[in-house]
Amino acid sequence: MDELIIATKNAGKAKEFQQFFAQLHIRVKSLLDFDDLPEVEETGTTFAENARLKAETIAELLNMPVLADDSGLEIDALQGRPGIYSARYAGEDKDDEANIRKVLEEMQSVPMENRTARFVCVLALAEKGKETVITEGYCEGKIALHPAGENGFGYDPIFIPEGYTNTLAELDPSVKQEISHRRHAMDQLQALLQQRKD
Numbered sequence: 525m526d527e528l529i530i531a532t533k534n535a536g537k538a539k540e541f542q543q544f545f546a547q548l549h550i551r552v553k554s555l556l557d558f559d560d561l562p563e564v565e566e567t568g569t570t571f572a573e574n575a576r577l578k579a580e581t582i583a584e585l586l587n588m589p590v591l592a593d594d595s596g597l598e599i600d601a602l603q604g605r606p607g608i609y610s611a612r613y614a615g616e617d618k619d620d621e622a623n624i625r626k627v628l629e630e631m632q633s634v635p636m637e638n639r640t641a642r643f644v645c646v647l648a649l650a651e652k653g654k655e656t657v658i659t660e661g662y663c664e665g666k667i668a669l670h671p672a673g674e675n676g677f678g679y680d681p682i683f684i685p686e687g688y689t690n691t692l693a694e695l696d697p698s699v700k701q702e703i704s705h706r707r708h709a710m711d712q713l714q715a716l717l718q719q720r721k722d
């Protein structure tokens with residue numbers, strides 16, 4: 525495999541995948557590089573169903589290997605919300621700042637020790653005529669009291685990973701690349717693909 529399509533229209537995710545795959549010498553394109561591809565409707569009830577749906581739909585259309593990522597933030601004090609609805613938590617327009625404001629408002633009265641949360645990433649690699657490969661990864665942490673930092677995307681300004689005192693948006697992007705939910709799901713995917721080759 526020397527070229528791969530990432531079935532995402534999220535520029536932040538696309539950038540992280542570019543960096544992962546550059547190290548593996550695999551060229552990647554995202555849906556942002558195509559004008560005429562639809563955004564696949566996420567009608568599944570789990571991250572895995574949505575990842576599979578995105579990967580298989582685009583693989584069928586392009587007849588190429590396609591990797592999709594369905595991810596989100598699970599907050600314990602909010603019974604796992606926003607979960608699979610992370611992108612549209614504050615409305616259809618997928619506004620990162622509005623999503624963060626909504627989370628912080630809902631958690632106003634929650635003390636630091638109860639602000640535990642995790643990022644979840646499920647990857648699906650689909651290729652016509654092959655069984656779709658699914659992997660998952662997690663990143664444990666806490667929800668900050670206020671947003672801080674400019675790096676990353678989405679909920680990074682309010683997520684403090686376990687073992688750190690700064691948010692993912694304050695930490696150097698190389699730290700996120702090492703410890704993220706996406707990194708852990710990618711490591712597992714690489715291991716499975718290696719097994720498939722052996």
Ligand SMILES: O=P(O)(O)OP(=O)(O)OP(=O)(O)OC[C@H]1O[C@@H](n2cnc3c(O)ncnc32)[C@H](O)[C@@H]1O
Nearest residue numbers: 531532533534593594595596610611677678679680
């Ligand atoms: O479906 P695609 O086109 O890939 O793009 P999306 O933005 O809609 O992506 P998801 O459906 O997987 O929704 C994931 C949301 O969870 C959040 N999220 C996922 N990974 C994240 C990360 O590494 N850092 C911060 N927020 C993240 C982010 O706000 C996303 O909008």
Ligand SMILES: [Mg+2]
Nearest residue numbers: 534566594611
């Ligand atoms: Mg989406």
